[in-house]
Amino acid sequence: MTTTPTTDGPAVSAAVEHDRLVIAGEEFGSRLIMGTGGAPSLQVLEEALLASGTEMTTVAMRRVDPTSTGSVWDVLRRNRIRALPNTAGCFTATDAVRTARLAREALETNWVKLEVVADEHTLLPDPVELLDAAERLVDEGFVVLPYTNDDPVLARRLEQVGCAAVMPLGAPIGSGLGIRNPHNIELIVEQAGVPVILDAGIGTASEAASAMELGCDAVLLATAVTRAQEPVLMASAMRDAVTAGRLARRAGRIPVRRYAHASSPAVD
Numbered sequence: 001m002t003t004t005p006t007t008d009g010p011a012v013s014a015a016v017e018h019d020r021l022v023i024a025g026e027e028f029g030s031r032l033i034m035g036t037g038g039a040p041s042l043q044v045l046e047e048a049l050l051a052s053g054t055e056m057t058t059v060a061m062r063r064v065d066p067t068s069t070g071s072v073w074d075v076l077r078r079n080r081i082r083a084l085p086n087t088a089g090c091f092t093a094t095d096a097v098r099t100a101r102l103a104r105e106a107l108e109t110n111w112v113k114l115e116v117v118a119d120e121h122t123l124l125p126d127p128v129e130l131l132d133a134a135e136r137l138v139d140e141g142f143v144v145l146p147y148t149n150d151d152p153v154l155a156r157r158l159e160q161v162g163c164a165a166v167m168p169l170g171a172p173i174g175s176g177l178g179i180r181n182p183h184n185i186e187l188i189v190e191q192a193g194v195p196v197i198l199d200a201g202i203g204t205a206s207e208a209a210s211a212m213e214l215g216c217d218a219v220l221l222a223t224a225v226t227r228a229q230e231p232v233l234m235a236s237a238m239r240d241a242v243t244a245g246r247l248a249r250r251a252g253r254i255p256v257r258r259y260a261h262a263s264s265p266a267v268d
Protein backbone atom coordinates (compact mmCIF):
# COMPACT_ATOMS: atom_id res chain seq x y z
CA MET A 1 0.00 0.00 0.00
CA THR A 2 1.38 3.42 -0.87
CA THR A 3 0.99 6.25 1.57
CA THR A 4 1.03 9.94 0.81
CA PRO A 5 3.95 11.62 2.59
CA THR A 6 2.69 14.13 5.10
CA THR A 7 5.97 15.86 5.95
CA ASP A 8 7.74 18.50 3.91
CA GLY A 9 10.81 17.54 1.96
CA PRO A 10 14.21 19.06 2.80
CA ALA A 11 13.85 21.91 0.30
CA VAL A 12 10.64 23.14 1.91
CA SER A 13 11.93 22.64 5.46
CA ALA A 14 15.05 24.65 4.63
CA ALA A 15 13.00 27.37 2.93
CA VAL A 16 10.89 27.76 6.07
CA GLU A 17 13.75 27.39 8.54
CA HIS A 18 15.99 30.04 6.96
CA ASP A 19 13.21 32.51 6.22
CA ARG A 20 13.42 34.66 9.33
CA LEU A 21 11.43 37.77 10.11
CA VAL A 22 13.87 40.54 11.01
CA ILE A 23 12.70 43.63 12.89
CA ALA A 24 15.24 46.22 14.00
CA GLY A 25 18.00 43.64 13.66
CA GLU A 26 16.24 40.98 15.76
CA GLU A 27 15.20 37.67 14.23
CA PHE A 28 12.00 35.71 14.67
CA GLY A 29 11.18 32.25 13.36
CA SER A 30 7.43 32.84 13.52
CA ARG A 31 5.69 35.45 11.39
CA LEU A 32 2.59 35.38 13.54
CA ILE A 33 2.43 37.96 16.32
CA MET A 34 -0.41 37.47 18.74
CA GLY A 35 -2.52 39.82 20.82
CA THR A 36 -3.91 38.68 24.15
CA GLY A 37 -7.23 40.46 24.60
CA GLY A 38 -10.50 38.56 24.80
CA ALA A 39 -9.45 35.04 25.78
CA PRO A 40 -12.00 33.17 27.94
CA SER A 41 -9.33 32.14 30.45
CA LEU A 42 -5.62 32.34 31.07
CA GLN A 43 -5.28 28.62 30.46
CA VAL A 44 -6.96 28.79 27.06
CA LEU A 45 -4.83 31.80 26.19
CA GLU A 46 -1.67 29.92 27.10
CA GLU A 47 -2.65 26.86 25.03
CA ALA A 48 -3.60 29.08 22.10
CA LEU A 49 -0.33 31.01 22.21
CA LEU A 50 1.60 27.75 22.22
CA ALA A 51 -0.47 26.35 19.35
CA SER A 52 0.11 29.51 17.34
CA GLY A 53 3.88 29.12 17.53
CA THR A 54 4.18 32.85 18.17
CA GLU A 55 7.45 34.24 19.49
CA MET A 56 6.15 37.71 20.27
CA THR A 57 2.86 38.75 21.84
CA THR A 58 1.45 42.16 22.60
CA VAL A 59 0.12 43.19 25.99
CA ALA A 60 -1.77 46.39 26.77
CA MET A 61 0.22 48.35 29.35
CA ARG A 62 -2.83 50.27 30.47
CA ARG A 63 -4.91 47.15 30.98
CA VAL A 64 -2.59 44.59 32.55
CA ASP A 65 -0.34 45.59 35.45
CA PRO A 66 3.16 44.25 34.67
CA THR A 67 3.77 43.58 38.37
CA SER A 68 0.66 41.43 38.77
CA THR A 69 1.03 37.68 39.24
CA GLY A 70 -1.34 35.13 37.78
CA SER A 71 -1.64 37.27 34.66
CA VAL A 72 -0.66 37.10 31.03
CA TRP A 73 2.82 38.30 31.99
CA ASP A 74 3.42 34.96 33.78
CA VAL A 75 2.25 33.06 30.72
CA LEU A 76 4.70 34.90 28.51
CA ARG A 77 7.57 34.57 30.95
CA ARG A 78 7.22 30.84 31.55
CA ASN A 79 6.89 30.11 27.84
CA ARG A 80 9.69 32.45 26.85
CA ILE A 81 7.45 34.43 24.54
CA ARG A 82 8.66 37.97 24.03
CA ALA A 83 6.28 40.59 25.40
CA LEU A 84 5.64 43.55 23.14
CA PRO A 85 4.02 46.29 25.24
CA ASN A 86 1.41 48.34 23.46
CA THR A 87 -0.20 51.69 24.11
CA ALA A 88 -3.80 50.52 23.65
CA GLY A 89 -6.24 52.95 25.23
CA CYS A 90 -4.24 56.06 24.28
CA PHE A 91 -5.97 58.85 22.37
CA THR A 92 -3.20 61.44 22.22
CA ALA A 93 0.48 61.45 21.42
CA THR A 94 1.26 62.66 24.92
CA ASP A 95 -0.62 59.75 26.49
CA ALA A 96 1.08 57.26 24.22
CA VAL A 97 4.57 58.63 24.94
CA ARG A 98 3.88 58.48 28.69
CA THR A 99 2.65 54.87 28.41
CA ALA A 100 5.66 53.83 26.35
CA ARG A 101 8.01 55.31 28.94
CA LEU A 102 6.23 53.38 31.71
CA ALA A 103 6.56 50.19 29.67
CA ARG A 104 10.27 50.78 29.18
CA GLU A 105 10.72 51.29 32.90
CA ALA A 106 8.65 48.29 33.94
CA LEU A 107 9.72 45.78 31.31
CA GLU A 108 13.18 46.97 30.43
CA THR A 109 12.43 47.02 26.73
CA ASN A 110 12.58 49.90 24.32
CA TRP A 111 10.24 48.15 21.90
CA VAL A 112 6.71 49.47 21.76
CA LYS A 113 3.69 48.78 19.65
CA LEU A 114 2.30 52.24 19.18
CA GLU A 115 -1.47 52.64 19.16
CA VAL A 116 -3.06 56.06 19.21
CA VAL A 117 -6.71 55.76 18.33
CA ALA A 118 -9.20 58.46 17.42
CA ASP A 119 -12.27 57.26 19.32
CA GLU A 120 -13.77 54.32 21.18
CA HIS A 121 -16.34 53.64 18.50
CA THR A 122 -14.06 52.90 15.52
CA LEU A 123 -10.73 52.40 17.30
CA LEU A 124 -9.17 53.70 14.08
CA PRO A 125 -5.70 55.22 14.35
CA ASP A 126 -5.57 59.01 14.64
CA PRO A 127 -2.99 59.79 11.94
CA VAL A 128 -1.94 63.19 13.29
CA GLU A 129 -1.39 62.03 16.87
CA LEU A 130 0.18 58.78 15.67
CA LEU A 131 2.84 60.45 13.56
CA ASP A 132 3.61 62.93 16.32
CA ALA A 133 3.97 60.14 18.91
CA ALA A 134 6.09 58.04 16.56
CA GLU A 135 8.50 60.89 15.96
CA ARG A 136 8.83 61.66 19.67
CA LEU A 137 9.38 58.01 20.63
CA VAL A 138 11.97 57.41 17.91
CA ASP A 139 13.80 60.52 19.18
CA GLU A 140 13.79 58.97 22.66
CA GLY A 141 15.41 55.77 21.35
CA PHE A 142 12.36 53.52 21.16
CA VAL A 143 11.91 50.81 18.54
CA VAL A 144 8.49 51.87 17.33
CA LEU A 145 5.99 49.54 15.65
CA PRO A 146 2.96 51.68 14.81
CA TYR A 147 -0.56 50.39 14.24
CA THR A 148 -1.68 52.51 11.31
CA ASN A 149 -4.43 53.01 8.76
CA ASP A 150 -4.14 51.24 5.40
CA ASP A 151 -2.87 54.50 3.95
CA PRO A 152 0.35 54.26 1.90
CA VAL A 153 1.17 57.94 2.45
CA LEU A 154 0.96 57.69 6.22
CA ALA A 155 2.90 54.42 6.16
CA ARG A 156 5.66 56.17 4.24
CA ARG A 157 5.73 59.08 6.69
CA LEU A 158 5.98 56.67 9.63
CA GLU A 159 8.92 54.93 8.01
CA GLN A 160 10.56 58.28 7.25
CA VAL A 161 10.46 59.32 10.90
CA GLY A 162 12.25 56.09 11.83
CA CYS A 163 9.67 53.45 12.70
CA ALA A 164 11.07 49.91 12.67
CA ALA A 165 7.99 48.45 10.96
CA VAL A 166 4.60 49.60 9.76
CA MET A 167 1.44 47.83 10.84
CA PRO A 168 -1.52 48.69 8.62
CA LEU A 169 -4.94 47.46 9.62
CA GLY A 170 -6.84 44.95 7.54
CA ALA A 171 -10.09 46.21 9.06
CA PRO A 172 -11.14 47.74 12.40
CA ILE A 173 -9.93 45.95 15.53
CA GLY A 174 -12.11 43.02 16.50
CA SER A 175 -14.35 43.36 13.44
CA GLY A 176 -13.22 40.17 11.69
CA LEU A 177 -13.93 41.91 8.39
CA GLY A 178 -10.71 40.68 6.82
CA ILE A 179 -8.61 42.82 4.49
CA ARG A 180 -10.88 45.60 3.25
CA ASN A 181 -8.38 47.27 0.96
CA PRO A 182 -5.91 44.73 -0.43
CA HIS A 183 -4.79 47.19 -3.09
CA ASN A 184 -3.56 49.65 -0.47
CA ILE A 185 -1.81 46.89 1.42
CA GLU A 186 0.03 45.99 -1.79
CA LEU A 187 1.02 49.63 -2.28
CA ILE A 188 2.36 49.79 1.27
CA VAL A 189 4.33 46.57 0.74
CA GLU A 190 5.75 47.80 -2.58
CA GLN A 191 7.21 50.97 -1.13
CA ALA A 192 8.23 49.76 2.33
CA GLY A 193 11.84 49.45 3.39
CA VAL A 194 10.83 48.08 6.79
CA PRO A 195 8.69 45.03 7.62
CA VAL A 196 4.96 45.37 6.96
CA ILE A 197 2.82 43.63 9.56
CA LEU A 198 -0.89 43.30 8.84
CA ASP A 199 -2.54 44.21 12.13
CA ALA A 200 -6.20 43.89 13.10
CA GLY A 201 -9.41 42.83 11.44
CA ILE A 202 -8.46 39.27 10.52
CA GLY A 203 -11.44 36.94 11.00
CA THR A 204 -10.23 33.56 9.86
CA ALA A 205 -7.20 31.67 8.61
CA SER A 206 -7.63 32.29 4.87
CA GLU A 207 -7.41 36.03 5.53
CA ALA A 208 -4.10 35.62 7.36
CA ALA A 209 -2.83 33.63 4.37
CA SER A 210 -4.05 36.41 2.05
CA ALA A 211 -2.12 39.02 4.01
CA MET A 212 1.06 37.03 3.49
CA GLU A 213 0.26 36.43 -0.19
CA LEU A 214 -0.09 40.20 -0.61
CA GLY A 215 3.51 40.44 0.56
CA CYS A 216 3.18 41.33 4.22
CA ASP A 217 6.09 40.17 6.34
CA ALA A 218 3.97 39.10 9.29
CA VAL A 219 0.45 39.16 10.72
CA LEU A 220 -0.70 40.39 14.11
CA LEU A 221 -4.08 39.17 15.32
CA ALA A 222 -6.00 38.58 18.52
CA THR A 223 -9.79 38.41 18.33
CA ALA A 224 -9.99 35.78 15.58
CA VAL A 225 -8.27 33.39 17.98
CA THR A 226 -9.29 34.53 21.43
CA ARG A 227 -12.99 34.74 20.57
CA ALA A 228 -13.14 31.70 18.28
CA GLN A 229 -15.33 28.85 19.49
CA GLU A 230 -12.16 26.76 19.75
CA PRO A 231 -9.31 29.23 20.28
CA VAL A 232 -6.58 26.59 20.31
CA LEU A 233 -7.69 25.09 17.00
CA MET A 234 -7.92 28.53 15.41
CA ALA A 235 -4.46 29.42 16.71
CA SER A 236 -3.07 26.33 15.05
CA ALA A 237 -4.90 27.17 11.81
CA MET A 238 -3.45 30.69 11.90
CA ARG A 239 0.06 29.36 12.34
CA ASP A 240 -0.32 27.15 9.26
CA ALA A 241 -2.06 29.89 7.27
CA VAL A 242 0.74 32.37 7.82
CA THR A 243 3.33 29.77 6.80
CA ALA A 244 1.28 28.77 3.73
CA GLY A 245 0.73 32.36 2.65
CA ARG A 246 4.41 33.15 2.99
CA LEU A 247 5.42 30.10 0.95
CA ALA A 248 2.86 30.94 -1.73
CA ARG A 249 4.19 34.50 -1.95
CA ARG A 250 7.73 33.25 -2.29
CA ALA A 251 6.73 30.58 -4.82
CA GLY A 252 5.13 33.24 -7.04
CA ARG A 253 1.54 32.94 -8.14
CA ILE A 254 0.62 32.28 -11.76
CA PRO A 255 -0.63 35.25 -13.80
CA VAL A 256 -4.39 35.68 -13.85
CA ARG A 257 -5.77 35.05 -17.36
CA ARG A 258 -9.12 35.90 -18.80
CA TYR A 259 -9.38 32.70 -20.82
CA ALA A 260 -8.50 29.05 -20.41
CA HIS A 261 -4.93 28.00 -20.91
CA ALA A 262 -4.38 24.25 -21.33
CA SER A 263 -2.26 22.96 -18.47
CA SER A 264 -0.66 20.27 -20.65
CA PRO A 265 1.03 21.34 -23.87
CA ALA A 266 -0.58 20.01 -27.05
CA VAL A 267 1.23 17.11 -28.78
CA ASP A 268 1.74 17.65 -32.54
Ligand SMILES: CC(=O)[C@@H](O)[C@H](O)COP(=O)(O)O
Pocket residue numbers: 035036037088115147172173174175176199200201202220221222223224
Ligand atom coordinates in the same frame (compact mmCIF):
# COMPACT_ATOMS: atom_id res chain seq x y z
C1 LIG B 1 -4.28 47.49 17.18
C2 LIG B 1 -4.78 46.38 17.97
O1 LIG B 1 -5.25 46.53 19.06
C3 LIG B 1 -4.67 45.07 17.34
O2 LIG B 1 -3.34 44.66 17.34
C4 LIG B 1 -5.47 44.03 18.03
O3 LIG B 1 -4.79 43.64 19.17
C5 LIG B 1 -5.63 42.90 17.08
O4 LIG B 1 -6.72 43.15 16.30
P1 LIG B 1 -7.76 41.98 16.11
O5 LIG B 1 -8.28 41.68 17.46
O6 LIG B 1 -8.78 42.52 15.16
O7 LIG B 1 -7.00 40.82 15.54
